[in-house]
Amino acid sequence: MTIGIIGLGLIGGSIAMDLRISDFAKHIIGNDYNSKNIRYALQRALIDEVMDIKNMIEHVDLIILAVPVNVIKKMLPDLLHLIYDKTVILDTGSTKHEICQSVVKHPKRNQFVATHPIAGTEYSGPQAALTGLFNKKTVVLCNTEESAPEALKTVKKLYRQLNAEFIELPSDVHDKHAAYLSHLSHIIAFSLAKVALGFQKKSTENVFYMAGSGFSSTARLAKSSPETWLPIFQSNKAYLLEAIEGYLQKFMKIQKTLQEDDLEALCQYMAEANDIKKYINPNLA
Amino acid sequence: MTIGIIGLGLIGGSIAMDLRISDFAKHIIGNDYNSKNIRYALQRALIDEVMDIKNMIEHVDLIILAVPVNVIKKMLPDLLHLIYDKTVILDTGSTKHEICQSVVKHPKRNQFVATHPIAGTEYSGPQAALTGLFNKKTVVLCNTEESAPEALKTVKKLYRQLNAEFIELPSDVHDKHAAYLSHLSHIIAFSLAKVALGFQKKSTENVFYMAGSGFSSTARLAKSSPETWLPIFQSNKAYLLEAIEGYLQKFMKIQKTLQEDDLEALCQYMAEANDIKKYINPNLA
Numbered sequence: 080m081t082i083g084i085i086g087l088g089l090i091g092g093s094i095a096m097d098l099r100i101s102d103f104a105k106h107i108i109g110n111d112y113n114s115k116n117i118r119y120a121l122q123r124a125l126i127d128e129v130m131d132i133k134n135m136i137e138h139v140d141l142i143i144l145a146v147p148v149n150v151i152k153k154m155l156p157d158l159l160h161l162i163y164d165k166t167v168i169l170d171t172g173s174t175k176h177e178i179c180q181s182v183v184k185h186p187k188r189n190q191f192v193a194t195h196p197i198a199g200t201e202y203s204g205p206q207a208a209l210t211g212l213f214n215k216k217t218v219v220l221c222n223t224e225e226s227a228p229e230a231l232k233t234v235k236k237l238y239r240q241l242n243a244e245f246i247e248l249p250s251d252v253h254d255k256h257a258a259y260l261s262h263l264s265h266i267i268a269f270s271l272a273k274v275a276l277g278f279q280k281k282s283t284e285n286v287f288y289m290a291g292s293g294f295s296s297t298a299r300l301a302k303s304s305p306e307t308w309l310p311i312f313q314s315n316k317a318y319l320l321e322a323i324e325g326y327l328q329k330f331m332k333i334q335k336t337l338q339e340d341d342l343e344a345l346c347q348y349m350a351e352a353n354d355i356k357k358y359i360n361p362n363l364a
Numbered sequence: 365m366t367i368g369i370i371g372l373g374l375i376g377g378s379i380a381m382d383l384r385i386s387d388f389a390k391h392i393i394g395n396d397y398n399s400k401n402i403r404y405a406l407q408r409a410l411i412d413e414v415m416d417i418k419n420m421i422e423h424v425d426l427i428i429l430a431v432p433v434n435v436i437k438k439m440l441p442d443l444l445h446l447i448y449d450k451t452v453i454l455d456t457g458s459t460k461h462e463i464c465q466s467v468v469k470h471p472k473r474n475q476f477v478a479t480h481p482i483a484g485t486e487y488s489g490p491q492a493a494l495t496g497l498f499n500k501k502t503v504v505l506c507n508t509e510e511s512a513p514e515a516l517k518t519v520k521k522l523y524r525q526l527n528a529e530f531i532e533l534p535s536d537v538h539d540k541h542a543a544y545l546s547h548l549s550h551i552i553a554f555s556l557a558k559v560a561l562g563f564q565k566k567s568t569e570n571v572f573y574m575a576g577s578g579f580s581s582t583a584r585l586a587k588s589s590p591e592t593w594l595p596i597f598q599s600n601k602a603y604l605l606e607a608i609e610g611y612l613q614k615f616m617k618i619q620k621t622l623q624e625d626d627l628e629a630l631c632q633y634m635a636e637a638n639d640i641k642k643y644i645n646p647n648l649a
């Protein structure tokens with residue numbers, strides 16, 4: 080199968096690496112608006128060759144759209160118009176509802192499969208690409224009833240090469256869950272980084288000697304690229320603001336127990352939060 | 365040297381493991397109020413034998429006080445009274461000012477060295493003890509002018525066996541830095557865990573399929589033990605509330621930019637937060 084990848088960043092690049100190792104992709108054609116990314120992707124042999132999108136369309140069986148979510152939304156309807164009837168497009172965006180809505184009445188909607196592989200790091204660009212990034216990770220497939228069964232089959236086959244697992248969800252439900260379980264964590268990390276950097280500015284010493292593994296873990300996502308995350312926040316604004324509000328209520332509750340020396344309530348709060356042990360995988364943190 | 369360790373948890377247990385590997389401790393005597401911890405410490409051969417504190421004092425050259433900070437504050441003055449003139453005590457508490465204040469006028473103050481090894485995990489108890497936990501980590505030594513030079517020398521020698529590095533700070537400055545760079549991260553993680561668990565309760569599906577490495581990293585510290593952390597929050601209340609207030613201001617600023625679609629300000633906020641890359645060690649996250 081010949082595969083086109085538009086967007087040679089962390090996600091596009093990591094998919095390329097694993098598709099090369101498996102036999103799924105006989106030939107990979109890349110495209111990126113950033114010429115540095117293209118040079119790097121060629122240097123690392125993530126792709127076989129570069130083409131502009133019009134040319135790419137002539138040669139590929141499947142297109143992976145791994146660009147920021149606002150760019151996916153903008154490109155997808157035109158791309159669908161341009162591709163052959165047997166070509167499949169999948170996207171890898173972290174929000175799904177706006178993207179699905181942008182093509183809901185498109186005559187070639189069924190050639191598109193909306194996916195969100197829950198994998199990544201705080202780094203970006205083809206230099207951050209990793210093999211095995213999707214190993215045992217979850218891929219959410221959204222609104223699959225709107226995709227042709229054959230297209231869906233191809234996309235599942237692709238993700239199986241990466242050793243990923245699937246769940247299927249309506250795009251709106253996906254976005255709500257993503258707000259609480261992924262996007263909020265980024266808002267929190269950005270805010271923690273800002274207050275620590277502000278504190279550093281006012282200090283005469285380097286206060287980061289104190290930044291052990293706890294701070295590094297909690298603030299890690301603050302290294303994430305605004306180019307990727309600004310469009311995600313924007314496109315999931317309503318649910319993200321709901322999650323932010325819910326978080327603020329919890330945060331202010333623990334603040335209040337501390338202000339009022341309500342040690343019993345503070346202890347109970349922490350013990351309840353400890354339940355998170357049941358849900359998060361220690362190997363991921 | 366014969367060493368006594370009071371508190372056979374993650375920190376006490378990990379120190380024991382490394383002191384055994386080096387030749388620094390010829391004999392380690394342990395004590396813990398929790399009989400399960402004692403059994404486990406003996407099983408894992410973290411210690412050679414168990415004694416009550418009165419007996420331990422008769423046999424040891426150095427006592428490591430690795431119990432929660434409220435217990436350190438309570439035990440330290442009496443312990444200092446009981447020990448021989450050449451015995452040294454060090455504590456490993458995460459807050460230092462209250463502990464130092466509790467013995468500031470003690471006639472045997474100079475036999476005590478106040479330390480904070482910046483190392484740990486979200487787990488607790490002797491079963492969580494690890495070799496190499498302090499390797500290349502920072503140990504803060506507080507108010508060293510109040511310790512006898514010989515006592516300080518012994519304590520530095522001990523931490524050098526663990527391959528740790530030092531900085532020296534006044535206890536009050538240490539606590540302020542710890543509030544912003546360590547304790548605040550815990551408050552944040554507890555709050556994130558609480559909102560995610562609350563969201564899960566209201567959901568019909570398991571929403572944690574979405575908990576990838578980002579959430580796991582940001583919420584990791586929510587697994588931390590209330591027994592350790594409640595006394596830390598309490599003893600650093602004033603600075604922690606200051607850090608909480610500073611964080612809330614930053615958090616509400618990013619919330620406002622999102623509410624008002626002020627994309628330029630949101631992008632700038634994130635770009636500024638990205639500066640954290642300069643300060644945190646990717647190997648720690």
